[in-house]
Amino acid sequence: MKREKKYVDSRRDNILKIVKENPYVRVNELAKKLGVSLITIRRDLQFLDEQKLLKRTHGGAQVMKSEECDSDEISYYRRLIAMYAATLVENGDSLFINTSTNALQMLQYVTCNNITAITNNGKVINREYSPGINVILTGGELRYPKDAMVGDYAIRNLQTVFAKKAFVGCSGITPDAGMMTEIASEVSVNELMVNHSTEAVYVMADHTKIGKRSSFTSCAIEKVNYLITDELAPEEVLEEFKSKGVKVHQVHKGEF
Structure with missing residues (x-):
């Protein structure tokens, strides 16, 4: 269980890194880069969006706007x-x-x-x-x-x-x-x-x-x-x- 959670946390950290390096990134691009399914990426993006770590959009994700970053x-x-x-x-x-x-x-x-x-x-x-x-x-x-x-x-x-x-x-x-x-x-x-x-x-x-x-x-x-x-x-x-x-x-x- 700990190993699995460590893997999930690492994948989500990588997603944040990719999104910060790109103004906008699509779900299929993330899935291909990280070698996981589209469903997994969508769940990760939903989680990260709820944590106010990125902004989920239709078909992808983008960095938070400055006013949204205030909630970090x-x-x-x-x-x-x-x-x-x-x-x-x-x-x-x-x-x-x-x-x-x-x-x-x-x-x-x-x-x-x-x-x-x-x-x-x-x-x-x-x-x-x-x-x-x-x-x-x-x-x-x-x-x-x-x-x-x-x-x-x-x-x-x-x-x-x-x-x-x-x-x-x-x-x-x-x-x-x-x-x-x-x-x-x-x-x-x-x-x-x-x-x-x-x-x-x-x-x-x-x-x-x-x-x-x-x-x-x-x-x-x-x-x-x-x-x-x-x-x-x-x-x-x-x-x-x-x-x-x-x-x-x-x-x-x-x-x-």
Whole structure:
């Protein structure tokens, strides 16, 4: 598994190098240069685009524009948050993963065995993760562009499911309003995942989301056991979270 992941990471590094050396490169050119299939390249480009490392286009990829490059630091911290969250998973765990890209990202860093991940994030289908992880999709109405599975069908399927831990992302989180989202249809699914977690609820939120209000509350702050954020999060807000019983972990550059 480690050898395979090292190979995938190396291939993606090569893609970034090629794209940086060329203003625009096509999928078939990348596949030929790297000796892999078109499907593999498309998956790599989707991953790198989600990490804000390049800009995926129709039939190819290009370098990020200067304003897009400003988000590189946020992407870096989100990756650290995902890597830290993965260390909290233990053999035999069952996990809820919501539609958060960051929450989904952590699965690629999980190295434990006999893990069951229950998610309403349709993007999991094209993601790579350890063979020790079994994925269960909630089903439901598929909403773009997040590929979120929501609605009555998803809710009914989750009503009889309980998991040890929930790893959930958000649009914002505050000490008074709690964990929030911009998408109304995701509220009920998030609530069920939080309420049906038997051991702990982990909220993954980079510094741009700490103290930020969004449109709809998914759960009260009292339901959150742990907040995983980064070193740039405002300390005064983190102190308020701690005063409400939330355990806070901040990732730092070079932590992994």
